[in-house]
Amino acid sequence: MGAGASSAKRPPPEPTPAEIAALEQPFGREGGEMCFYCLPHDDEMKKRSPLVVMEVGPQGLRLMRPASDDCLYAYPWGQIHSWASADNRFSFRYFDDSKKxxxxxxxxxxxxxxxxxxxxxxxxxxxxxxxxxxxPAEKFAEVLQELQVAVSSGGSTPLDALQRHLTSEYYFWSAQGRQVLAAIPSAFDKIEVAVLLHGRLIDQNRFSHILETLESQADRDNVWHRITQLKKLSSKMAPSARH
Structure with missing residues (x-):
């Protein structure tokens, strides 16, 4: 390698203003989703399609080939960590299960x-x-008390104590989810409860706010991995459930 050369991977080139201006108009779908023509910045995505349609709807973001129903990538809202924008660029962070x-x-x-x-x-x-x-606030206070009893007595796990309230009755705010995890001393139990909380949050787009209470990035990645696996399992079971 010559003098001054760098082994760092160069970022892919950005599209020109003319290329961006030439994109087609957004369009809507019957279900209320809106679709936007986009130029990918990532080389891996460009290889699959140099032009994509980003569908924004209740389930999250889907990136599709133009003029087709071929979904290249799907990102549920709960899997999206955060997003930002500047000029004509939209960026979002998400958990990639293949890269953990x-x-x-x-x-x-x-x-x-x-x-x-x-x-x-x-x-x-x-x-x-x-x-x-x-x-309700008074019910949430009861849940925290049940958690404290479960932790101190060892008679049941925090997951058992929460499932009675989370699986069918109520949704929690992310701030309440943080309080729940803060009341659990075991790192293993925190992971179990975080996975359960993911599907029962009102502001699910702030799930990463809850994960900040976990002790390490490895624990956070473990939570995302388990959530992804549960979603894959659910999608595999769904067709058979209809028959």
Whole structure:
């Protein structure tokens, strides 16, 4: 390797303003989803399709081939860690199960403001539906007390104590989820409970806020991995359940 050469991988080139301006108009679907034409920034995604349609709906983000129903990538809201935007660039962080880590993906699009508006609309709709099943403050105090008894007595696990309230009755706020994990001393039990909480959060897009209470990045990655595996198992079981 010559003098001054670097082994660091160079970032892929960004599209030109003319290429971004030439993208087609967004369009809507019957289910309320909005679709936006995007130019991928990641080389791996470009290899699969140099142009993608990003569908934004209640289930999350889906990246599809144009003029087809061929879904290249799917990102449920609960799997998305965070997102940011600047100029015509939209970036989001998510847990990549194949890499066992939170990674970032970026796309360029012409209609950035309508995209952000659609995301906000979808998130607010999800919050509205789940707020109706928010756990009352007095009930949440009882849950915390049950947790403390379970931890101190050893008669049942924190997971057992929570399942009675989480699996069918109530949704929790992420701030309450943090309180729940803070009341559990065992790292193993924290992971078990975090996986359970994921599907029962009102503000599921703030799940990463809960994961901050875990002791290590390895524990956080373990939670994401288990959630991903549960989703895969559910998707495999769903077709047989219809027969």
């Amino acid at each position: 880590a939170v990674v970032q993906s970026s796309l360029f699009l012409r209609d950035l403001e309508p995209l952000l508006t659609q995301i906000q609309t979808v998130i607010e709709s999800i919050l509205t539906d789940r707020k109706k099943l928010a756990i």
